[in-house]
Amino acid sequence: MTRIAVCAPSTPILPEDAARVTALAAAHFPGVTLDIHPQCFAEHGHFAGSDEARLAALLECANDPAYDAVWFARGGYGACRVAEDSMARFDHVAKDKVFLGYSDAGYLLGGLYRAKIGRPVHGPMLADIRRDGGEAATLRALAYLSGEGAAGIESAVGQGHPVVAFNLMTLAMLCGTRLMPGLAGHVVMIEEVSEYLYAVDRLMFHLSAHLGGISGLRLGRVSAVPENDRPFGIEPEAIVRHWCERHSIAFLGAADIGHDADNRIVPFG
Amino acid sequence: MTRIAVCAPSTPILPEDAARVTALAAAHFPGVTLDIHPQCFAEHGHFAGSDEARLAALLECANDPAYDAVWFARGGYGACRVAEDSMARFDHVAKDKVFLGYSDAGYLLGGLYRAKIGRPVHGPMLADIRRDGGEAATLRALAYLSGEGAAGIESAVGQGHPVVAFNLMTLAMLCGTRLMPGLAGHVVMIEEVSEYLYAVDRLMFHLSAHLGGISGLRLGRVSAVPENDRPFGIEPEAIVRHWCERHSIAFLGAADIGHDADNRIVPFG
Numbered sequence: 001m002t003r004i005a006v007c008a009p010s011t012p013i014l015p016e017d018a019a020r021v022t023a024l025a026a027a028h029f030p031g032v033t034l035d036i037h038p039q040c041f042a043e044h045g046h047f048a049g050s051d052e053a054r055l056a057a058l059l060e061c062a063n064d065p066a067y068d069a070v071w072f073a074r075g076g077y078g079a080c081r082v083a084e085d086s087m088a089r090f091d092h093v094a095k096d097k098v099f100l101g102y103s104d105a106g107y108l109l110g111g112l113y114r115a116k117i118g119r120p121v122h123g124p125m126l127a128d129i130r131r132d133g134g135e136a137a138t139l140r141a142l143a144y145l146s147g148e149g150a151a152g153i154e155s156a157v158g159q160g161h162p163v164v165a166f167n168l169m170t171l172a173m174l175c176g177t178r179l180m181p182g183l184a185g186h187v188v189m190i191e192e193v194s195e196y197l198y199a200v201d202r203l204m205f206h207l208s209a210h211l212g213g214i215s216g217l218r219l220g221r222v223s224a225v226p227e228n229d230r231p232f233g234i235e236p237e238a239i240v241r242h243w244c245e246r247h248s249i250a251f252l253g254a255a256d257i258g259h260d261a262d263n264r265i266v267p268f269g
Numbered sequence: 270m271t272r273i274a275v276c277a278p279s280t281p282i283l284p285e286d287a288a289r290v291t292a293l294a295a296a297h298f299p300g301v302t303l304d305i306h307p308q309c310f311a312e313h314g315h316f317a318g319s320d321e322a323r324l325a326a327l328l329e330c331a332n333d334p335a336y337d338a339v340w341f342a343r344g345g346y347g348a349c350r351v352a353e354d355s356m357a358r359f360d361h362v363a364k365d366k367v368f369l370g371y372s373d374a375g376y377l378l379g380g381l382y383r384a385k386i387g388r389p390v391h392g393p394m395l396a397d398i399r400r401d402g403g404e405a406a407t408l409r410a411l412a413y414l415s416g417e418g419a420a421g422i423e424s425a426v427g428q429g430h431p432v433v434a435f436n437l438m439t440l441a442m443l444c445g446t447r448l449m450p451g452l453a454g455h456v457v458m459i460e461e462v463s464e465y466l467y468a469v470d471r472l473m474f475h476l477s478a479h480l481g482g483i484s485g486l487r488l489g490r491v492s493a494v495p496e497n498d499r500p501f502g503i504e505p506e507a508i509v510r511h512w513c514e515r516h517s518i519a520f521l522g523a524a525d526i527g528h529d530a531d532n533r534i535v536p537f538g
Contacts, residue, residue, distance in 0.1 A: 045502015046467055077467040080474045084515075173471055176445045177478040198315055198346040202442055205349045209446040233314015246353075 002032045002146045004069045005061035006126055008040040009083070010104040011076030012048035013127050015041060018073075021126050021138050028139060029146045036126075037061060040073045047078045055082040055089075058108075062086070062094040062118075069145050070118075072101030072108070074127035075167075080107040083179050087111050094118055100141060101125050103193075103259065106170035111179035113164065113268045122165035122189075122257065123152070123265035133261030144265050154256050154264035156187060161215040165189040165257050165266035172203045175210040184213035187252060189266060190240075191220030193259035197232035200225075201239045208243035216250035221258030271301045271415045273338045274330035275395055277309040278352075279373040280345030281317035282396050284310055287342075290395050290407050297408060298415045305395075306330060309342045316347045324351040324358075327377075331355070331363040331387075338414050339387075341370030341377070343396035344436075349376040352448050356380050363387055369410060370394050372462075372528065375439035380448035382433065382537045391434035391458075391526065392421070392534035402530030413534050423525050423533035425456060430484040434458035434526050434535035441472045444479040453482035456521060458535060459509075460489030462528035466501035469494075470508045477512035485519035490527030 006018075018036045025034045039057035042049035049057070061070045072079075086108070097118040099109060102125065109120035123144060124137040131137060140152035157163050164183060166174075168190040174180045188211060192200055200222060211217070222236040234242070244251040256264040275287075287305045294303045308326035311318035318326070330339045341348075355377070366387040368378065371394065378389035392413060393406040400406060409421035426432050433452060435443075437459040443449045457480060461469055469491060480486070491505040503511070513520040525533040 045500055046497070047502070077471060080471065169471075172442075173475040175475070177475065202346060202349065202438075206442040206444070206446065228315070231314055233316070 002069065003067045004032060004034050004071050004145055005064065005067040006034065006036045006040060006071045006073050007057040007061045008048035008073040009054050009058050009108060010048065010078035011046065011074055012043055013040050013073045017127060017129050021129050024135060024138060025142050029142050032142060032146050035067070051081050054078065055085055058082060058086050059089055062097060063091045065093045067097065069098040069100060071141065071145065072105040072125050074125055075101070075103030075105055077104050079104050080173065083107040083111045087115050087117070090117050098145060100145060102165070102263065103167045104170060106166045107174065107179055109268065110166070110174045110181050114179060114181035120268040121265060122268070124263055128261065131261045137261040137263060140265065149265060152265045154189070154266045156189070156218060156255060157266055161185060161187045162269050163187045163189065163266055164268050165255065168192040168200065168203050168207065169195065172207045175207065183211065185215050187215050187218060189218045189220055189255035189257055191255070191258040192222045194224045194226065196226055196228050197234065197236065197239065198228065200236060201232070201234065204239055204243040208247045208249060211247065211249055214249060216252040217244055218252045218255035220255040221260060223258055223260060271338065272336045273301060273303050273340050273414055274333065274336040275303065275305045275309060275340045275342050276326040276330045277317035277342040278323050278327050278377060279317065279347035280315065280343055281312055282309050282342045286396060286398050290398050293404060293407060294411050298411050301411060301415050304336070320350050323347065324354055327351060327355050328358055331366060332360045334362045336366065338367040338369060340410065340414065341374040341394050343394055344370070344372030344374055346373050348373050349442065352376045352380045356384050356386070359386050367414060369414060371434070371532065372436045373439060375435045376443065376448055378537065379435070379443045379450050383448060383450035389537040390534060391537070393532055397530065400530045406530040406532060409534065418534060421534045423458070423535045425458070425487060425524060426535055430454060430456045431538050432456045432458065432535055433537050434524065437461040437469065437472050437476065438464065441476045444476065452480065454484050456484050456487060458487045458489055458524035458526055460524070460527040461491045463493045463495065465495055465497050466503065466505065466508065467497065469505060470501070470503065473508055473512040477516045477518060480516065480518055483518060485521040486513055487521045487524035489524040490529060492527055492529060
């Protein structure tokens, strides 16, 4: 039995998506129970409920001994508004759990990793069911959560160095905050979505100044780049290589992560 | 006589805009000479010439004793790619000059202020001539550069605390880099343009973690906010107050700066 609690620290999901993933879990993983916190459907401006409501649901899921794992429902934006407060209020029960998500959930994964609470894992979220190929993505997450997920793990994991994976924007925003984990010796994987290439370059200017001492950087997919009024003139890999070179960071090649259905699982550490 | 050199460390301007501002300067400030470096019209992908070309033009303008001031032509994006290298190559001549610009030019203003080179000043750029009311903006800049500009200075300047002014994104990206000046005791003014409110909130999460010890924060205009798929639910001033409160930063009210023709002048320090 794997008992999974789902909450939404960022933006809400739709009941129909929750129903689809619940049915998928029942069909493929009879040993899994999926409890979707009603907060996942709340709406408060941009967010899945107020800061207080999102924090309360996250703490309920993490601090309830009935659950083995906390699965973040969806990204968007908002986890950074509750992450610092949550770290101070996770109790000993949270320390044994897997926390799975990516994108905006990275604020929580980063904070958990810094605080050595539970096992933060980058991987698909419930809302990925809406993507082309979304069933495969959510099944990959459920397989990992149920302990059968080795096939879904990114191939650079377990190669000798500890690893983390983040959305580029999220990791750049974490730098210097109380949620930023120490990444010395780590292979750091990044991916991005829906950002102009000039913004990717700008984020790399910032991030690369904060990654001294890492083992190396891997670049996942940079997808859905909006068209600017003129071409940027430098492709994503060349951007990342440029800033790695300036800071003597080893560029290690591609990572099989991104805002898509192929997004692989990266357990931190 | 005030001799002004114009270069473009970010994106290019059009010859017709240069001609308009040159004519305006000649008509209103006969004591001013305006030398527009040909690099201002260069194009290299997104940028006004390659990194090497933009760096070379910046150094020519800054290190030439014939000029009293360096006026940045336009923002956009790109100054952060040449700023660190330029700091190491400005010579003693640069130390007596005014450097005027804002927006993406903030990477240079921040680095100059940190390195105590010249007088970094936030204020209108040549390309502001294209705005509604752009003549007033460029005349404000020219008046300041010619030494007659007291009327164009932001009203919180000279009230007892040193001041700086930055685009929010630019200052957030400066944090933790080799260009970030120490801001302890400063009144920090910020403004933003063309960013979603969730992005403003995210930038404030990041920036506020880096502003410990400042005297207080003032908020300029947050303009041209794109419409999101749903309303964010928190207005810019409330966003800034939220993050100031979390970090015990004094919120001091409005600043008369922004990406518009009313943008006032803020000499750093």
